[in-house]
Amino acid sequence: MTVALSNSQIEARYRAMTTRSATLHTEAKKALPSGVVHDSRHVDPHPLYCELALGPRKWDVDGNGYVDYYGGHGALLLGHSHPEVMAKAAAQLQRGTHFAACSELEIRWSRLIQEMVPSAERVRFTASGTEASHMAMRLARAATGRSKIVRFTGHFHGWQDHVAFGVRTHLDGTPTPGVVKGVADSVVLIPANDLKRLEAVLSTDRDIAAVMVEGIGSFTGSIPTSGPTLKAIRALTQAHNVLMIWDEVVTGFRVSPGGAQAHYGIKPDLTLLAKVLAGGLPGGAVVGRRDILEWLDFEASEKAGREKIAHQGTFNANPVSAAAGIAALEIIKNTDACARANAAAARLRAALNAVLEEEKVPWAVFGEFSIFHIFTNPDGRSLTPTRFDASALDTADFKSDPRKSLLSKLYLAMVTNGVDLMQWRGGFVSATHGPAEEQETIAAWRKALRLLKDEGEL
């Protein structure tokens, strides 16, 4: 978001309370493009620089505290710096960070995944969700002998070449800068949730290896994909003998201990995992059918008389991530952490919608499980926030809000009232968000809406 917010009191307040962040950002720009390391941290006039995070809260370098809904980009279902997770990671740090050898940790980690995720017959660790999405496509192509992957527009699967278009831009499937046309041509993009189109493609194109779908819909469910639609995708892929790759990078270990697939009772062929998987440290995995993962297996490939898929990765299942991941997954498996986060998010969504109604703002806060999204109603449709039906949203509704200054100010207004959202879009709720955070968020939301009204944005 880059937009001049001249004369904005909201921006002036943000600047005044984050002077050290501003100084650091000026310094950062001397080395880092736009001064950031992840596109979503690009904030106008400058992003927050943080130095401490505990449970549901974090603190910036100017000493301001925030209720945090960015939640480590969704990695922190258990909140920041969970004591048991930190203790296990810290203990491992004392014992070595990289053995360049196998460790018992990777066995325990993978066995836990198998116990929790219904489709995980075999596990291959990667260093990130993006790497898992890359490997899943390669596995699908090798296992089927076909070359194309069907994706849904708006669904995000990381930043590797095959998924670097058709998300927010290039919805026509043309490649973004640096992606070759041949790669883009090997992806068939269809509108999110369009089962008719999916059936038509699967019936006519014999070169489809797999259909890839994001957890509970585009961008963590901002354009939701319902349980019945997910079931229909599974049924269609099975009927046409095409693989289903389910991207559970966000939903895995969050929606339920076994992810969205355990919640809905659907078994994909391959699943992508990351984020919560590694307890707040870097890590990912592609998991799924044994016969497909065996394309990575030396003996199985030799026995089958085929060339195996090569796979390296210096930091795959590194011991510190593995130790943190085991600790996090054990807590998630043995406690009601997912259910608590889900319940806290449901309460928050309802409370924020009640404020919208009281303040007569025709927006809606929606979402499922421990995630919430903010619909800012760019076309000014008539709606009742507490009865908003998100199932009718499509990519255009959610991505095309032209009111950049409103959205930018919404984020800044929440920050200046002590709440850090995923920019203006919503957030992740953790198992540590409780009534105090809820009350502070409701108060910040009301104040932010009033500030936006004062500045003529609403």
Ligand SMILES: Cc1ncc(COP(=O)(O)O)c(C=O)c1O
């Ligand atoms: C649904 C989904 N898939 C894949 C990824 C990529 O994961 P990573 O950032 O670990 O590469 C993300 C990251 O936000 C994601 O949300």
